[in-house]
Amino acid sequence: MKTLVPIAATVIATSLPLSAAEINAKVTLKGTPPPAAVIAAVKADANCGKVAVGEAKSRVYVVGANGALANTVVYIKKGLEGKTFPAPTTKPEIDQKGCMYYPYVAAVMVGQKFDVKNSDPFMHNVNATPKVNKGFNFAQASQGQVNEKMFDKPELGVRLACNVHPWMITYVSVLENPFFAVTDETGAISIKGDLxxxxxxxxxxxxxxxxxxxxIEVRDGKATVDFTFDVKS
Ligand SMILES: [Cu+2]
Structure with a gap:
């Protein structure tokens, strides 16, 4: 009977879930970025002009209050070597609406499927030009068309663009693990998971x-980190 206790203890110890952790980050831009340029070509285009959503502007720097920087991918780069993670089953969507891509910056995990949708009543083509992953280029001729895509290697900032409307660009980052987030205009993200x-x-x-x-060091399941970027022209 003596050995039963340690064996049971070992089994329990190895089957314990990893601790639930939360990493909070804040991303700030120091300095004043150039004002967002109006993309006049959207209104000027015979098709796009009819469906334009507000005034289309460049999204090189999207900044909220107090320099909060949007469209920044924050992710765990090191510290998880040797571990594998299943791709999230959630399926992000990249939409083409009013001849603009939404969102401007997306992030997915390696192997995670995402949808590319055309919400406009005319053709866009979607030309992905990664450096590491395999590219693709297909036309979406009709409104509501959705194509499912996936990248199988880590790569930051894969460019997807429309050749019909050359201002249409979006960027997809492909991460190795599920611990990532993209900032909005609050500049703040929270990465939660079993870490x-x-x-x-x-x-x-x-x-x-x-x-x-x-x-960073996650202690008692928590860590906080701030990033400050300088404006680059
Ligand atoms: Cu287009």
């Missing part, structure tokens, strides 16, 4: 401002 306490390298990636890394 053991320990040290991690967190990277923030902005298409124009570049990348920054920070070393």
């Amino acid at each position: 053991p306490d320990g040290k991690y390298t967190i990277e923030a990636f902005h298409q124009k401002a570049g990348t920054q890394v920070q070393e």
Whole structure:
């Protein structure tokens, strides 16, 4: 009977779930970015002009209150070596509406499926030009058409663009693990999941401002990190 206790204890120990952790990050842009340029071609285009949503503007820097920087991908870059994670079953959507892509920046995990949709009543084509992944280029001729896509290798900022309307661009980052988020105009993200306490390298990636890394330590399931980018012209 003596051995039963340690065996049972071992079984329990190895089947314990990883700790639920939360990493909070805030991304800020220091300095004043150039004002967003109006994309006059949207209104000028015979098709796009009829369906334009407000005034189309460039989204190189989208900044909220106090320099909060949107469209920044924040993710765990190191500290999870040797671990594998299933791709999330949620399916993000990239929509083409009023001859603009929404969102401007998306993030998916390796192997995670995402939808590309055409909400406009005329043709767009979707030309992905990754450097590591396999590209694709297809036309979406009709309103409501949806094509499911997936990338199978990590890669930041894969460019998807429409060749019919050259201002139409969106960027998809493909991450190795599910611990990532994209900032909105609050500049704040929260990455939640089963992460053991320990040290991690967190990277923030902005298409124009570049990348920054920070070393963090998750303690008692919590860590906080701030990133500040300079305006790059
Ligand atoms: Cu188009």
